[in-house]
Amino acid sequence: MNGIGRPVRREAGGFMSGVGSVFRGLGWVARHPRWWLFGLVPALIAFVLYAVALVWLGTHAGDLAEWATPFADDWGWRDAFRTFVGILIFVGGLALAVLTYAAVTLAIGEPFYEKLSEKVEEDLGGLPGAVDAPFWRSLGRSIRDSVVTLYYVLLLTIPLFVLGFVPVIGQTVVPVLGAIVSGFFLSVELTALPLERRGIPRKQRFALLRADKGATLGFGVVLFLAFMVPLVAVVLMPAAVAGAAMLVRERLLPPQRT
Structure with a gap:
């Protein structure tokens, strides 16, 4: 993407680049345990609520x-x-909890994760000209975007949930499509x-992630599978936020070289 204009297609190897961002995020929080504990607070709060x-x-x-089934009152079975x-x-x-955990945790921990994400970028050289939105505006954006994302998630996953009861397809194809x-x-969230720190609105963020599906899916699918284990989701959340900052900076929108 040139500035915040049209997204450009990336070269091959994107999936592994996305996976690598997860592990780079893990490495960053391992080197900064204080920030890992800082980012753990909202993840624990969300976990308790869920x-x-x-x-x-x-x-x-x-x-x-x-x-929900009053019509079955007279059935023998x-x-x-x-x-x-x-x-x-x-x-x-349970499936809805897995799908929405990251969105809810990010909404709860907006100031926590904003600071953590900024710290990652600072360690990587900073971001001149970053957009510094007021907290309440950022919180409102986070909730609004999460609702929109949830709408699309439900639009796609409800049919997959129903198809999950179809023999063979439901046990093979559907789980892969669901992941x-x-x-x-999950990468969107x-x-x-x-991406907001760079002044990129929601529609352009979607376009940017679609333009590099390999990296987007490599990052998101690995985290989704890990988040299926509840306590793992709590522990990984700070690393996921750090990895997302790295994914954007190093893969989706690398700094312009002059």
């Missing part, structure tokens, strides 16, 4: 299934059917901070 919500969902899934629906409700809630879709949008 844990409470999932426990509530697990204990009330049967009641929700009964409420009503209980078995509602047990199945309850399981679907909980699995759907790709989820990984892309995590790169929002460094």
Whole structure:
């Protein structure tokens, strides 16, 4: 991308470059443990909120299934059917938790992760002319962008969730497509901070990430698979923020050389 104009296609090897950004982010927080602890605070807060919500969902899934299936009151196999629906409700809630964890954590920890991301860029040489938006404007942007991203996530993942019950396809193709879709949008969320710092609005951020799908997916898919393990998601969140800053700086928008 020239400035904040049209995105340009990148050379091959992008996927491994994206994967490398994850490990470079891990390396950075390992060298800066104080910043890792700093970034751990909002991740822990979000984890507790999600844990409470999932426990509530697990204990009330049967009641929700009964409420959602009044038409099954007279069925002889009503209980078995509602047990199945309850399981679907909980699995759907768990999948939604994985997909939205990064967005919610970033919204909760906006000032934490903004500082962490700035520190990474400072270590890499700084960013002259960075846009310094007020906290409340940044928070509003974060919430608004997260809602838009969630809309697209649900638009794509709900059909995949339904297809997951199709024999063979649901156990092979669908999980791969789900990881790709989820990984892309995870990259969208995590790169929002460094791209906003460069004054790039949401639509252009999407275009930039689509233009380098390899790096975007390499970064996002690896983190999505790791985030499937709840405690790993908490521990990795500061590294993910650091890696996103590196991905933007080193791959998506490398500094112009004169």
